[in-house]
Amino acid sequence: MRNLPPSSEARELQEHRPHLLRFALLQLRDTSAAEDAVQETLLAALQAPFDGRSSVRTWLIGILKHKIVDHLRRQVREAPFADPAELSTADLEALFAEDGHYATQPGDWHDPDQALQQQRFFEALERCLQALPRTTSRAFMMREILGMDTAEICKELGVSATNCGVLLYRARMALRACIEKTWFSTARM
């Protein structure tokens, strides 16, 4: 148990609000839904004891992920249909020449893991995620940030397994190309 009086605990949690809001906004693309998810997270955090096994921020993000899943479900219920263009593979075919080779050769990223130490890399990644079409982005973030399995994602989005695969494939290829262009091709090494 912590000895902090509740008011200072609440204040400490509030300091994380802007960060949490950005995280939620990226995934929900809706300010009021993102604000609700963050508010619910901070309320839940006040009622749950912090176990000290991770940083406060990591702990809060863990709670926030569950709240985001709830809000994503609500968004999908309210506007369930994917844009048919997102289920087409035309844009993906265009990445390749007729003989099946890459139309543009993928670049060499050298030692990419050092980018993970840089806040600016994550800002570039965020911009690339924001540029993805809506359902593509939802499917990808459900998979990679929220850690859902594909069966769950297809069910939540109401699309077939094949379409789900197309969404995830597009997200990965588009993100690969985007981060290569905006981060790894510029001299930051």
Place this chain on the structure above:
Amino acid sequence: MGLTRLTCRQASRLQSQSLDRELTLSERLSLRMHTAVCDACTRVSRQLHFLRRALRDYPGPEQ
């Protein structure tokens, strides 16, 4: 057992799927045979795994 000779287009699909499900033995072997001789697909494979790590780390280091 006849293994399919993959194009980069087909290889990239399997590379994405391998992050979501376990590939079958013949898919794995076809993919391995392709990447063994294809620099582009070797890069893409590393890059897709890197992106997964980056998303796990998102939102990045604490200031």
